Amino acid sequence: MSGRHVLIVDDELIMREAVQLILDDQSYDTVTAANGVDGLNRLRQRAFDLMIVDLMLPDINGLEFIA
Numbered sequence: 001m002s003g004r005h006v007l008i009v010d011d012e013l014i015m016r017e018a019v020q021l022i023l024d025d026q027s028y029d030t031v032t033a034a035n036g037v038d039g040l041n042r043l044r045q046r047a048f049d050l051m052i053v054d055l056m057l058p059d060i061n062g063l064e065f066i067a
Helices: 011-027 036-045 062-067
Strands: 005-009 029-033 050-053
Touching: 005 036, 011 029, 011 036, 029 036, 036 062, 050 062
Parallel strands: 005 029, 005 050
Antiparallel strands: none
8 A cells, every 4th residue: 555654763673573563464664763863864765654753762852853
């Protein structure tokens, strides 16, 4: 399905993989990032319909990330 692009930003690999597995199973197009800087770089590359962001990232607060 088109128009279902999701960015997952979490510093814990197991959380990124778990969320990605669930969403991929539902035909979402997922992209992951391990920290805020990586996530911001991915945002510069394309638009996302939804972002799932950990609030306690090592390099940036999750709320600051989405602001």
